[in-house]
Amino acid sequence: MVNLPEKKVGVVSCSGEGCVEGTISRIATRLVLEKFRPENTVTICLPLFLAGGKEERAFAKEYPTITVDGCNKSCAKIGTERHSGKVASSIVVTDLTDSRECVRSKSKRKLAEEDLSLAERVAEKIAQEVDRILNLGR
């Protein structure tokens, strides 16, 4: 088991290569780790987790996790719960958009300003969930 201090939340992003919302979920997760809650969060590499990563699966069993999915197929949530039990919270990027659907026609790597803004909003929501789970009362 990886040696981690107490009071950490694992944030698991979908890989989401197929639509821009997957890239947004990934960027939002990194923003939480680097900017919003660096002291309270770690990330788990979903492909490694799904490929059988023992430390990743053990972490997700022992510590609370938040999954961040690009679309309502919720692969990060399904994969995490399949191998490590119920997640503490789950967020779906398209739930925060007007269309509530994946946009497949857009570039998945060159994010428009509104996509970056959405990534910030998703990151803020993840940070709120981290505070709630850890009872930080910010």
Place this chain on the structure above:
Amino acid sequence: MKTAPPRKVMVIPCSGIGKPLGSVSREAVYELIENIRKHNTETVCLALLVCGDKEALRLVRENKCIAVDGCSMQCAEKNLKHVGGNVVASFRVVDALKQNRKLKPKSVTFLDSDGLELATVLASQVARKVDEILSK
């Protein structure tokens, strides 16, 4: 007379989120599918595949696949093989890094110039493999 649709090669990155190598794998694949081989390549969400989505599984079983992994854990290749994907080649960012030692990508969220350059180099290598596969 109808022309046959172009043949496609599926190119699947690991998209690892913990290190710059995963971001480079993802960027290299987007360089292929959105730019240098956009008519001959396609990608699919790796997690969707592992979760058993029927259409995603059909795509990787009926088409030839290239795995593009960041590190030696080779999660994209392992997961593709696990679901019965037709893997015909695999690349690793860490190998491209060894061939281009002057490049030292550091950022994960938004790739720095070294990360972008490494992705471009790797995309060219994968593009040559795509051409080789489609020429057979």
